[in-house]
Amino acid sequence: MIEVKYENGLKKDITKESYQFKKERYVVLRDIIPKDMIKFVYDCWLRWEKSDKLSQVIKPEEDIIFNSPEDTLNRSSAVFENAPWSVALQQYLKPKLEDIIDVELIPTYAYTRKYERNAFLKAHNDRPSCEFSVTLPIAYFTDDHKPWKIWVKNDKDYIGVKDDRYISSITQDIPIRERKDIGVELEPGDILVYQGPNVLHWRDRLVGKHSYNIFLHYITYNNDIYKKYGDIYKFDNRESIYHDYERSKEKQREDTDSYVESLPEYPQMINNYLKFKREV
């Protein structure tokens, strides 16, 4: 534990993981999901993928992030939003993350994506529903048998930065040997937890057959966006974590995103943890 003193004078012992997440905007938690559970999830996914009926909801994705290079298009597919096994993992991890990071989490959505050879995740930051984000591999098949790196640029808050050419120029366009950013390698069972809107994140081309990945998103209970628009951000404006999206409600959430992101105070409205300085 690390004893920290907050700006308002409060002293508290927090875990080193909580300290790192709040200060450095990301933390890697190793071996937090038991291998049996990873296999259970992978079996569910393979059954879904091989079924003529069930696989109808696995949709090819042309361009994951707007304006990706031409030769990387159509290299991934996503199981319809909130696949059952991803929702179950989102629920499984919620109390553990709340304990370790010392936050109160509301699930927003879960995403389930299979990347194929040469897939590419263009550098970006996330929308408000991804305030507290988790990414994890279920299985990967790379040519060198090493994890497919996810890169993180965490030197400052990038919330509100949307110019994709600028973002590329300070991230993916820089040759790997010259990068000062963090290349995170995750084995199945490990997770990367990061402040989605604040951290630029990306993956270079996948040199391998494929990679099965899950993304879990939450919003924190105590932020200003949640206090004002909690009804819209809770479950990403679905009835519950088990429900589908309704088109009109999805539109309402998108409109709220646009409004919130246009506010001058937006950068302070999420991931605004009490400021602390290290004591020891």
Ligand SMILES: [Fe+2]
């Ligand atoms: Fe993202």
